[in-house]
Amino acid sequence: MALTRYDLDRGWTFRLxxxxxxxxxxxxxKVPSQIHMDLLANKKIPDPFIDLNELAIRWIAEKDWIYRAQFKKxxxxxxxxxxxxxxxxxxxxxFATVRLNGTEILKSDNMFLSHRVDISSLLKDDNVLEITFDSAMLRGRELVKEHSHEHTFYVRQTEVSRVPVRKAQYNWGWDWGPILMTAGPWRPVYLEQYVSRIDDVWTHCEVSEDLKTCSGRIFAKVARAELKPVTLSLFLSGSKVWEKECLVDSAGLVTTDFHIDNPELWYPFGYGPQTRYELKATLSSSDQKSKLIGFRRSELIQEKxxxxxxxxxxxxGIDVFAGGSCWIPADSFLSQIPAQRYHDWMKLMVEGNQHMLRIWGGGIYEDDSLFDACDELGVLVWHDFQFACASYPxxxxxxxxxxxEARQNLRRLRSHPSIVIWAGNNEDYQVQERYHLDYDYEGDKDPQSWLKSSFPARYTYEYLLPKIVKEEDPFIVYHPSSPWGDGKHTTDSTVGDIHQWNIWHGAMNRYQETHLLSGRFISEFGMEAYPHLETTRGMIKDPQQQYPGSMMMDFRNKAIDHERRMVTYVAENFQIKYDLPSYTHLTQVxxxxxxxxxxxxxxxEWGKPGARKCGGVLVWQLNDCWPTMSWAVVDYYLVKKPAFYAIAKALKPLAVGISRTYHEWTAGHSDPTLPFRDTKFDLWxxxxxxxxxxxxxAVRFISVRTGKDVQSPLKLGTIIAQANSTTEILKEHAVVVGDPKLNDTTQPFDLVKYDPxxxxxxxxxxxxxxxxxxxxxxxxxxxxxxxxxxxxxxxSATKLAIFANRPVKGLVFEETRTTKLSDNGFDLVPGEDKVVYVTGVSLDSxxxxxxxxxxxxxxxxxSG
Incomplete structure (x- = not known):
């Protein structure tokens, strides 16, 4: 008989x-679901995404809940x-206890696991399935007490009860998200009936260095197949390219070598096609399982x-600058994210010229739909294991x-060609540094001794997880942490990846100082901004609270010292207007x-082959889990902030850059005229x-005041932009503009004569x-x-030209959920028309x- 599936998605009830x-x-x-969604649907709580309602529903976190499905066979x-x-x-x-018809069949304490239970002897004509969910917050507090004699639970971000619980850590709240402690059957529940079944099919393979062959082993895991043969096949565009019939061994495993000449490869978008083969395992008429897989040679180059x-x-064989974003869970309630929403997010990555998505370690092992979209569209994925900002036991x-958890999720995800690296955690080595926990990278190489230290999680990140990765997916790259570099301090800019938070956090460097803040790979950095007005007015309904610094606006922003930091960056760079539309615009610019x-x-700093000073930049963050103001460059409703477009321009396949010499203007006794006097610039x-x-x-020099060219354009003629490299064109090139005396620092500066x-x-x-x-x-x-x-x-009805007689900074259209723009947040210069394509709204609206x-x-x- 063929395998039969019956979804248990309807007929559920719940109660305290x-x-x-x-x-x-x-x-x-409908199941999948989570408790807040069901309470909201039954009008038992207010919408937690609106006003101060998050506070009114925190009681949910300390309660136990029961879900029940009554169904006929x-x-x-x-x-x-x-x-x-x-x-x-x-x-x-x-924390779930599952009972079928009164018999306990499963206890689970890990959100990241799936479960399969043989219920053949328990199934009746009329059935009751009950799942009791204990409070994760209370159980976490109990576990901290239970294990406090053997481990010190250090934590950054909210309360310590999250640390011993294998649950999405952001549910306890983060500096961009609310405290919403979910519970419930958050992924599908169903029955499967079979005589024999294909459990999994996968490959361990490698593309040769010359890209001419792909070889390795194909595996299948079979349940109750006895001596039945299994046919393993590979198809490309519907045509069979390889096939072999194999026998199942006593452990239910099928394995065979395979080899393909001249494989069609999977590439990141912009570098080649996203070719995928269909890998299929067939067990006579009983069952078959297939996956779309991609062959690519993926390497992390770490050379002196x-x-x-x-x-x-x-x-x-192609060096890829990994410009992109970090990803947090796309919703506080994961069960309500449809597959299409994941696809829409990844389409934005491609639209924004972003080649890498880093899945952060305080969320979940992401949904298959996200990786299917990345495979299809050619987005590279960096995936953290799910540990973040703590000292784990x-x-x-x-x-x-x-x-x-690690084995199960590696097995689920290892066939996706988009995933190119697994990292052990997010920022846990920064916790080690902050609390001076034991860590002698060079001197202590004994994993058993790490278990006895004050930083026992080193055993997890440097022994256990790399061992599991090697066994389950031997050709994937593993990196102990993000950030991490050969055991050196996590801020070391010469090795590994860094999280550059001296913009916004830390020293609060000015954004003009990014040239001082580089690293070999910047896997986090960011700047906060308000979302567009529609989102703000939707999350804060009271018009009297719709102003910067209101109680509800302050509550909505979870970042530490948020207004202090945000207003500092605004005030240092712009003349402040403090009404909501104006201030929103300033933060976005x-x-x-x-x-x-x-x-x-x-x-x-991508440089050239052999001198790749910076290998990638990932902004914190691409998205939000609820409507809020945060570091996201696209808000919860997929409405893009101007920053999204700025990234897209900087990551174009060929981009130009100009920089002027940086001069401090806020330090004590600094000379604020120096930026005006210095005429040097770089071009590349x-x-x-x-x-x-x-x-x-061609380079123009245009008066901000008049819009006139203050000097004839500098025409550089024909230049060869080198392949996959940075081509330096001008370095500290000086141009004499206006009165030369203005550049003389020995003379008084005449602001009236200065023409910026x-x-x-x-x-x-x-x-x-x-x-x-x-x-x-x-x-x-x-x-x-x-x-x-x-x-x-x-x-035309969807094509708008914009022009100005004087240089314009930061022209921003108000975007909504229905508005689609080809560009936003741009500058204008006289003599060049800016053309923007607009859909979802009439031009005059x-x-x-x-x-x-x-x-x-x-x-x-x-006009038109």
Whole structure:
């Protein structure tokens, strides 16, 4: 007989465990689900995403809950003795006791595990399935007390009870998300009946260095197959390219060698096709399982060079600059994320020229839909194991659960070609440094001694997890932590990856100082900004609270010292307007400017083969788990902030960059005229293209005050942009503009005579403009942005041209959930029309503003 599946997604009810009345059972719309979703659907709680409602529902975290499904034995299932019926629970959140018809069949304490239980002898004509979920917060507190004699539970971010619990750590709250302690059957529940079954099929294989062959082993795991043969096959575009019939061994394992000549390879987008083969295992007429897999040669290049030790990815022999984003769970309630939403998120990655997504260690082992989208679209994935910002224990039952979790999720995800690296945790070595826990990387190489130290989690990250990875997915890269570099301090810029939080956190460096803050791979950095107005007004309903610094606005932002830091960056760079539309715009421009400086500066350090000073930049963060203000460059509703577009420009296949000499203007006794007097600038192009490109570059010098060119353009003629490299064009090039006396630091500075100018570079291939960059005098708050004379012209119903008579900084259209723009948050220079494609809204319904605009928000008035 063929395998039969019956979903138990309907007919569920739930109630508080302490309740006793039959009337207390409430309906569940559909499983998968989580407790807040069901309470909200039954109107028992207010929407936790609105106003201060998060506070009103925190009581849920300290309660136990019961979910119950009553169902008749499905007619699809038989009653034959030779047939097995399993109950499959793909995810239980988190401390769960499962009973079927009064018999306990499972206890689980790990949200990240799926479970399969043989219930053949328990299934009746009428059945009751009950799952009791204990409070994860209370159980966590109990575990801390129970194991406090053997381990000190250090923690950053919210309370210590999260540390011994194998549950999504962000449920305890984070500095971008609420405290919402979920519970429930968060992934599908179903019955499967079979005589024999294919449990899994996978490969351990490697593409040769010359990319001419792919060879290795194909495996299948079979349940109750006895001596039946299994056929293993590979298909490409529906055509069979390899097949072999194999016997099942006594352990239920099928294995065979395979070899393919001239394989069609999987590439990141922009570097080649995302070719995938179908791998299939067939067990006569009983069952078959297939997966889409990709063959690629993936390497993390860590070689000694003039800067220390490199850290960058090489895919199919091509060095890839890993520009991209960090990812947090896309919702506080994971069960309500549809597959299409994951796909939409990954489409944004491609739209934004972002090649790598880092899945952060305080969330979950992400949904298959996300990786399917990454495979399809060509987005590389860095996946942390699920540990974050704590000193985790290693008592035996905990390590046993961690090993089960790691093996199960590696097996689920190892066939995805998009996943190129696993990291042991997020920032746990920073906890080791902060609390001076034992760590002698060079002197102590005995894993058993690590278990007895004050930092026993080293055993997990440097022994247990790499061992499991090697056994389950031997050709994947493993990295002990993020950040981490050969046991050196986590801020060491010469090796490994770093989290560069001296912008925003730490020293609060100015974003203009990114050239001082580089590393071999920047796997986190960020700048906060408000979302667009529609999102803010949707999450805070009271108009009296819709202003910066209101109680509800402050509550919504979970970052430590959020307003202190945000207003510092705004005030240091812009003239402050403090109404909601104006301040929203200023925060968004600050975030976009930070992305502009950081990505172009650090991508410049991509350099050339053998001298890759910086191998990648991942912003913290791409997304939000609820509507809020945070470091996200796209908000909860997938509405893009201007920073998203700034990243997209900096990561274009060929981009140009200009930088001026940095001069401090806020330190005591600093000379604020130095940025104006210094006329030197650098110019470069960086390319990810596989071949050299012949380009023409012109540089203009345009008065901010008048919009006139203050000097004839610098035409550099034909330049060869080297393949997959940075091409340096000008270094500290000085240009004499206006009165030379203004550049003389021995003379008084005449502000009246000073005519500040932007430096604007245009790169053409033939007659096509393919890249531009504009460098402004810093800080921007010293400039006069009056009378910009912005005009709009409709070229069609969806095509808008914008131009100005004077340079414009940070023109931002208000985006909504239905608005789609090809660009936003851009600068304008006289003589160049900016064309933006617009859908989802009529052109004359757009609202916009820019730095120095006469009002906080203006309506587009189009001619055409």
């Amino acid at each position: 465990s302490e309740s006793s009345s039959a009337e207390d059972w409430l309906p569940v719309q 499905p007619t699809e299932l038989t009653a034959q003795e030779s047939v097995t019926t399993d109950l499959v629970l793909e995810g239980l959140d988190t 060079d003039e800067f220390g030790k490199s850290f960058y990815f090489r895919i199919n 290693t008592y035996p039952s905990y390590l046993e659960s961690v090993e089960h 600050v975030q976009a400017e930070t992305m502009h400086f950081a990505y172009k500066t650090w991508r410049r 192009v960086v390319s990810s293209r596989s071949k050299p490109v012949q380009v023409e570059i 100018y932007v430096i604007h570079a245009v790169v053409k291939v033939g007659d096509e403009i393919i890249a531009t960059d504009t460098s402004w005098p810093q800080p921007l708050k010293y400039l006069d942005f009056a009378n910009r004379d912005v005009e709009f012209k409709a070229l 757009l609202r916009y503003t820019y730095i120095g605009a006469p009002e906080g928000s203006l309506e587009v008035s189009v």
